[in-house]
Amino acid sequence: MKKSILDTLEKSIQVKTEFINHHAGAVEKCAVHMAETFKNGGKLLLFGNGGSAADAQHIAAEFINRFQMERPPLPALALTTDTSVITSIGNDYSFEDIFHKQVQALGCPHDMALGITTSGSSPNVIKAVKTAKKQGLTVIGFSGNRGELKELADFPFCVPSTVTARIQETHILLAHILCDLTEQLLFNHPQCP
Ligand SMILES: O=C(CO)[C@@H](O)[C@H](O)[C@H](O)[C@H](O)COP(=O)(O)O
Numbered sequence: 409m410k411k412s413i414l415d416t417l418e419k420s421i422q423v424k425t426e427f428i429n430h431h432a433g434a435v436e437k438c439a440v441h442m443a444e445t446f447k448n449g450g451k452l453l454l455f456g457n458g459g460s461a462a463d464a465q466h467i468a469a470e471f472i473n474r475f476q477m478e479r480p481p482l483p484a485l486a487l488t489t490d491t492s493v494i495t496s497i498g499n500d501y502s503f504e505d506i507f508h509k510q511v512q513a514l515g516c517p518h519d520m521a522l523g524i525t526t527s528g529s530s531p532n533v534i535k536a537v538k539t540a541k542k543q544g545l546t547v548i549g550f551s552g553n554r555g556e557l558k559e560l561a562d563f564p565f566c567v568p569s570t571v572t573a574r575i576q577e578t579h580i581l582l583a584h585i586l587c588d589l590t591e592q593l594l595f596n597h598p599q600c601p
Pocket residue numbers: 457458459460524525526527528529530533572573576
């Protein structure tokens with residue numbers, strides 16, 4: 409049992425390390441774009457399924473409330489929370505449309521969209537990402553190393569794994585790093601180098 413726990417820990421660290429080694433520069437660029445977006449009055453729309461829906465909500469809360477410092481709220485909205493909207497779209501149209509229609513309604517050209525899918529191919533995430541691009545939003549894609557999302561996103565972050573749990577663990581690390589950098593860039597965090 410202990411071996412299995414340690415193997416999982418080791419694998420998680422390995423995937424995160426490999427991911428950061430490959431993507432550190434892109435993470436920094438993405439944070440700069442995000443800070444500019446908020447500075448210019450844009451917002452961040454987030455969406456995903458299952459654990460990634462929880463991640464979308466978790467990340468939105470970091471921006472709206474705060475991450476590590478006292479500062480004004482930043483506009484971020486998870487498209488996974490309004491059961492009336494989601495059930496009406498799912499019921500009248502299809503599950504594939506639940507994020508796409510919300511992006512159509514709420515997305516503006518200077519906003520950013522963050523689509524999260526560990527398979528890289530959930531149809532409702534892919535459709536909403538295509539809509540976001542069509543409407544002029546900048547798209548961040550959180551995925552694993554498979555699927556279409558990495559080809560579509562302006563900032564593709566593909567975790568080098570095919571295991572959903574390992575991918576999700578890296579996504580939340582990445583999200584926390586992006587929140588931290590964005591706060592530093594916008595509000596001159598005391599720890600800013
Ligand atoms: O959290 C987990 C598994 O760790 C699940 O809830 C998982 O998120 C769901 O099966 C999702 O539907 C998977 O979708 P996706 O990541 O491939 O877009």
